[in-house]
Each structure stands twice: as C-alpha cells, then as structure tokens.
Amino acid sequence: MMSPAATRRLRLRPRPRHWGIATRSAIVAATVVLVALVVAGAGLTGLLNHYLISGIDEAAATRLYDVTTALRTESPPDVDGALLDTDQRVVAIQILTDDNRVAFGSTDAPNTPLVPVDAVGTKPTRLTGNSVPDDDLRIIGQRVDTPHGSYTVLVAGSSELAETTVQTVALLLCASAPLVIAVVAVATYLLVKRSLRSVDAIRARVAEISTSDLAERVPRPDSHDEIAALADTMNAMLARLETGHNAQRQFVGDASHELRSPLAAIISALDVAQVHPELLDQDLLDTTLIPEAQRMQSLIDDLLLLARADERGLKLRVEDLDLRPVIETEADRLRRGTRLTVHTDVVEARLSGDAQALSRMLRNLADNAARHAHSRIDISSREQDGTLVLIISDDGPGVPQADRLRVFDRFVRLDSDRSRNGGGTGLGLAIVSEIVAAHGGTVTMTDRPGGGTAVSVQLPIRRSSDSSR
Incomplete structure (x- = not known):
C-alpha cells in the first residue's frame, strides 16, 4: 500500500x-x-x-x-x-x-x-x-x-x-x-x-476586453499563417460584437427616450388632475391621456416585433392572398383621415405571404408618406418577371441620396419633418424592412418624378405550396 x-x-x-x-x-x-x-x-x-x-x-x-x-x-x-x-x-x-x-x-x-x-x-x-x-x-x-x-x-x-x-x-x-x-x-x-x-x-x-470597451483588437503577427488568420477572424468578430453592442446600447437609449415622452405627458396630466380634479374631463382624456397611452402602446408593440425579429426572425402565417384589396383599404383610410389626394393604380396580385404582416407594411409606408407629403400620394403595383412591384410615393421634401439606406435603420429621423411631434417613432421603416426581408423581397427608396420620395417594394410571387415557410 x-x-x-x-x-x-x-x-x-x-x-x-x-x-x-x-x-x-x-x-x-x-x-x-x-x-x-x-x-x-x-x-x-x-x-x-x-x-x-x-x-x-x-x-x-x-x-x-x-x-x-x-x-x-x-x-x-x-x-x-x-x-x-x-x-x-x-x-x-x-x-x-x-x-x-x-x-x-x-x-x-x-x-x-x-x-x-x-x-x-x-x-x-x-x-x-x-x-x-x-x-x-x-x-x-x-x-x-x-x-x-x-x-x-x-x-x-x-x-x-x-x-x-x-x-x-x-x-x-x-x-x-x-x-x-x-x-x-x-x-x-x-x-x-x-x-x-x-x-x-x-x-x-x-x-x-470587457463589454464596456469593445474597441480593443487582438495583436496580429506579421506572418501570413494560420495564427494571423485566427487574429483576423477574432478582430472581425470583435468588430461585429462592437457594432452589435453599440447598436443595442443605442436602441435601448432611443427606446427609453421614446417611452419617456408619452409617460411624461401622461404623468403631467395626472399630476394636474390630482391637484385640480375638476380638470380631469373628457377633453383631457381625448387630447392627452388616451393618445399618449396609445402612442406608448404602439411603440412597445413595435419594439417587441423588432426584438422577436432579431431573436429568431419573424414568424409568418403564410397563405395565398390578393394584395389589391389590402392596398385599396389603406388608400381609403388615408382619404378619410387626411386631406391628401390619394391616387391608386394597382393590379390583381396573388402571392404567398402573411396578410397581417403585409397589411402592417403597407400601413407603415402609407403613414410615412402621409406624414411628409404636401398634397398627393400615389400607390401603384405591377407584376414584373415573377415579382410584385409596389411603389408608394409622395410629393414631400424627399430624402437625400446619402440617407436612403439609413432611413430603414431603427430610430432614424433625418430632420424636423420627422420629429416626434409629427407622430413618428423612427421604427416604421425598420419594421417595413424586416417584413419585406421575411417575405424574401427587397425595399428601396428613390426620387419621385417631379419631386418627393418613392419607396419601392419587390415581393416574389409564389404560392404557399412553394414556400419554405
């Protein structure tokens, strides 16, 4: 032993x-x-x-x-x-x-x-x-x-x-x-x-390297061997982590700022009503409390949708549908809710997709156009090489060439026209981009003939039996 x-x-x-x-x-x-x-x-x-x-x-x-x-x-x-x-x-x-x-x-x-x-x-x-x-x-x-x-x-x-x-x-x-x-x-x-x-x-x-400072990079040897390739891969990964971390931090900050405004308005109105109960009438409810609460609810819904898209992608309930009635419904809503001239030129377009998601995409594009148009909105659709091309344009101030990709990012406002007072949260076009991408399509922004902005959405025309979803 x-x-x-x-x-x-x-x-x-x-x-x-x-x-x-x-x-x-x-x-x-x-x-x-x-x-x-x-x-x-x-x-x-x-x-x-x-x-x-x-x-x-x-x-x-x-x-x-x-x-x-x-x-x-x-x-x-x-x-x-x-x-x-x-x-x-x-x-x-x-x-x-x-x-x-x-x-x-x-x-x-x-x-x-x-x-x-x-x-x-x-x-x-x-x-x-x-x-x-x-x-x-x-x-x-x-x-x-x-x-x-x-x-x-x-x-x-x-x-x-x-x-x-x-x-x-x-x-x-x-x-x-x-x-x-x-x-x-x-x-x-x-x-x-x-x-x-x-x-x-x-x-x-x-x-x-810590999460508080992701700007650091690993040293790369002067050789051109596998270790140098490892260093390049690590630096590329750190760059992606830094970008994602900065975007997340910016997202949280912007979301907090957006939620602070309606909460501040609601709390301010309730403080006034607490001191002067006689002022808590239907007018305060209709002009302040309910609109701000609805705005906060809409913002939270948008944030949840984008969070789900980031985590595992949008889950679509795919079915065969005709997009023309959805387009006409959104056009009628704009006519009733605004003084803008809304012109439509749409064709029957049957495709495979999520009706609710596509309706939300159209509503976000329509609201964005109505928010910046001076007097007119044009909505058109056509089939081209197995693709449905949907164009929504307005005669507003337009978007500079350098910002036409950035506007599809989250919480992006280019000028005072897109301020909070205008009703936008900076998430509408980001949601449009996510929905279009989930349907296998693309969305681009160009100039409108005669001035203004035109947003073009291209969606593949396919039946649900051909869909991978």
Whole structure:
C-alpha cells in the first residue's frame, strides 16, 4: 500500500492531458523520429549486411572459377600462386584429392579438409549449416576432372569482417539516435513555443476586453499563417460584437427616450388632475391621456416585433392572398383621415405571404408618406418577371441620396419633418424592412418624378405550396 506522501507526489505529477502543446508536440516529434530511426536503422543494417555477404560470396565464386579453370589445363603444382593467395574476403583455398587429402592450399588453410569430398558435386556447390565447421565461413566447392586426375576445389570466405562492419554501423546509429532525437525534440519545442507566443498574446488581449470597451483588437503577427488568420477572424468578430453592442446600447437609449415622452405627458396630466380634479374631463382624456397611452402602446408593440425579429426572425402565417384589396383599404383610410389626394393604380396580385404582416407594411409606408407629403400620394403595383412591384410615393421634401439606406435603420429621423411631434417613432421603416426581408423581397427608396420620395417594394410571387415557410 502506498504511503500518503507517495500518493500526494503521484497526484502532483503532471498528467499527459495537462501538458502544454509545445511539450506534447516535442514528445510526438521525438517518438516519430525514434520510430523512423529504428525502422531506417534496421533496414540500413540489413541491406548493408546483405551487400557485404553478397560481396564475399561473389569473391569466393570468382576465385573458385579461376582455380578450376587453371586445373583443367595445368597440374596442381603448376597453378599460378596468385590464385591461392588470400585476403579479407577469401580466407582459405584447398585442392583435395579423391582420397580426401589436401594436395595444395593457401598458406593459412588447415591441413585437414574443410568439408568432406563427397559433399561437393561437379557443379559449384555452396555449403552452409552443419556441414561447415565454423559459422563465420562461407564455403563454395566444385569437383573438377583434369588430365592429371580428379580434384575437389574448396574456397572459403569469412563473414567476420561483414559482421564487424554491420555491428559498427549499428553502434554508431544507436549512439547518434539519442542526439538526433534530443535535437528534434528541443527544436520542435522551441518552434511550437515561439509560434504559440502569438496565441498567448491573443488570449491575453481577449481576456482584457470587457463589454464596456469593445474597441480593443487582438495583436496580429506579421506572418501570413494560420495564427494571423485566427487574429483576423477574432478582430472581425470583435468588430461585429462592437457594432452589435453599440447598436443595442443605442436602441435601448432611443427606446427609453421614446417611452419617456408619452409617460411624461401622461404623468403631467395626472399630476394636474390630482391637484385640480375638476380638470380631469373628457377633453383631457381625448387630447392627452388616451393618445399618449396609445402612442406608448404602439411603440412597445413595435419594439417587441423588432426584438422577436432579431431573436429568431419573424414568424409568418403564410397563405395565398390578393394584395389589391389590402392596398385599396389603406388608400381609403388615408382619404378619410387626411386631406391628401390619394391616387391608386394597382393590379390583381396573388402571392404567398402573411396578410397581417403585409397589411402592417403597407400601413407603415402609407403613414410615412402621409406624414411628409404636401398634397398627393400615389400607390401603384405591377407584376414584373415573377415579382410584385409596389411603389408608394409622395410629393414631400424627399430624402437625400446619402440617407436612403439609413432611413430603414431603427430610430432614424433625418430632420424636423420627422420629429416626434409629427407622430413618428423612427421604427416604421425598420419594421417595413424586416417584413419585406421575411417575405424574401427587397425595399428601396428613390426620387419621385417631379419631386418627393418613392419607396419601392419587390415581393416574389409564389404560392404557399412553394414556400419554405
């Protein structure tokens, strides 16, 4: 059983999953190099041994051929002495008689036959295994008939030099392998550690960034590698977060400001009524309390709609409908509620969409046009290339070119014409943009011929069976 101290030491020992990336990379690299060196070393020593042994066998076979060739024309004493010389590969040569005696041989050859005569045939015979007296000897022999009688020639090569050479190479490889592995491990560790400095800098900077200050950016290394791409991605994400955070903060501030006005009017009227109860009459209700409460309710409804659109998109109740009656209804409402001339030129336009949402879109566009028109509003629709084009224009002051995209943002008013006193909250066109986008359409603002503003809505004409909603 382990002692408590040993148990504590075991717990404190860092586990592999707690190692850093540089350490793990160095270990993996060292392991790969070790395996590669083992495989390469085994292959190299095997090939080297095969090459050296083949050289010895070839030298012995060549010497055997030369001696047997000389014996066919000359008697053994007349054979060239150079054919019986030995070297590092050929270590012994014997010429045996039929009665198994050594007739002639090299200087270092033993006086007894290396192998029995009957073990050799008339063709070159390689002798291995138990028939060889020494494991280091590689003997090849041949029986040859000459004019002077029959002889058996034995040539012995030694594999000792080859084995020594292979062992030396193996020892050198084993001695150099730890050094190579250590160099690879250290180089890998330092390289990965250096590469991770940029990641550590990015991590440290991200840890310092708070929601109160999203203007900070992570440092980008000068290299053009994956870490630089990570820094670019992080900075792009921070830019989006900053934009979204600023928009949210602006949205909350504008919403609070918009709600403050009707609440202030209602509270002021109630304070007056509390001091002078006789003033709380139908006129105060009709001119102050009810209009301001309705305005606050409308603003809250708009805010809720936009919040739902931001969270998960607008949920549409899609059905096949004809938009022309909806357009005519809005035109009649404008005629009854204003002194403006309202002209319509609409065609039957059946499409797939949410009737309530499209009606709200038309009402917001109509109210926006009525709020800024001097005397006339034109509403027209037509089909074009599978698209319903709806245009609502007014003869008001118009919108500058630079502001025609911005007016579809939230709480945007361009001038005093679009002040709170005019009845607008700055959310109408933003809701129009959300509804049109939910139906797969587009909305743009252009100049009206003759002066004023024209808002063009393009909606795809499709049936509910073709809709993805």
